[in-house]
Amino acid sequence: MFERGTFMKKKTAALLTGFMIFASFCCSVNAADVDSKENSEKSNILIAYFSVPEDIDTDGIDANAGASIVVKDEDILGNMQYMALTIQEAVGGDLFRIETKNTYPLDHEPLVEQASEEQDENARPELATHIENPDQYDTIFLGYPNWWGDMPQPLFTFLEEYDFSGKTIIPFNSHGGSGFSNTIEEIRELQPDATVSEEGLSISRNDVADSADKVKEWAESFNLSQTNK
Numbered sequence: 001m002f003e004r005g006t007f008m009k010k011k012t013a014a015l016l017t018g019f020m021i022f023a024s025f026c027c028s029v030n031a032a033d034v035d036s037k038e039n040s041e042k043s044n045i046l047i048a049y050f051s052v053p054e055d056i057d058t059d060g061i062d063a064n065a066g067a068s069i070v071v072k073d074e075d076i077l078g079n080m081q082y083m084a085l086t087i088q089e090a091v092g093g094d095l096f097r098i099e100t101k102n103t104y105p106l107d108h109e110p111l112v113e114q115a116s117e118e119q120d121e122n123a124r125p126e127l128a129t130h131i132e133n134p135d136q137y138d139t140i141f142l143g144y145p146n147w148w149g150d151m152p153q154p155l156f157t158f159l160e161e162y163d164f165s166g167k168t169i170i171p172f173n174s175h176g177g178s179g180f181s182n183t184i185e186e187i188r189e190l191q192p193d194a195t196v197s198e199e200g201l202s203i204s205r206n207d208v209a210d211s212a213d214k215v216k217e218w219a220e221s222f223n224l225s226q227t228n229k
Helices: 011-016 018-024 079-091 108-120 153-161 183-190 212-220
Strands: 045-050 069-072 075-078 094-098 139-145 168-175 201-204
Touching: 045 079, 045 153, 075 079, 079 094, 079 139, 079 168, 079 212, 094 153, 108 153, 153 183, 168 183, 201 212
Parallel strands: 045 094, 045 139, 139 168, 168 201
Antiparallel strands: 069 075
16 A cells, blocks of 8 residues: 555565555556546536556456456546546536656656655655636545645645635545545645535545445435536
C-alpha cells in the first residue's frame, strides 16, 4: 500500500517495499471516462475523484486480476475512476476528475518518488481542472487512493480551493491495507463547516474489480434526491 510510517520515509525502506507499493498504487491508465452520463446544471450531486495514469503493461490483465486497474468491456479504468462511474450509475450526479497542471510521471518508480517528495514538502500541486459552479451541489462524493497512509497532495489543493460549507462530503477510496487512515479527519480540518460523512466507503484495491454491487448499494443507501439520475 502507499503507506508511510516513519521508517517508510527512508528511501531504503521504499526500495524494500517497492513491490507492495506498486501493487496498491490505485490509479488509471490513460483512459477517459466511458459510458458516463452528461453533466447537468440541474444536478445537486458531484462525484469528484483523483486518479493518475501509470504506464502498466495490461497484456493479460482481466477484471479480476487484483491490479490497480479494472478492465470493463475492453476499457481500461483506474480503480477510482471505476468506483466513481459506478456511483454515478447508482445515484446520477456529475463526474469531476481532479487533474494537476503538471502531469505525473507515467513510469512507476518516478511516480512513487514524486508522491513521496510531495508529501515530505507538504506540496500543493496546481490543478488543471476546476468546478464550474460548486454552489449548485449539496452532496460531494470525494474519491482518492490511499498514498503512503494519506490523501494525495492534489486533494489538499482541491479542498483548499473550494468552500463546501453547508454541504455533505462523502469520502470513498481504494487502499492496499490501511483503509482511510486519518484522511477523513483531515477532510474535516480542511472543510470545518461541511458535514463529512462517517459512512464513507473504503475498498481494498484487490476487491475493486468485483465491487460494483457493493458500491451501488452503498451509494443508494444515502437516499439522495437529485434531478439528473
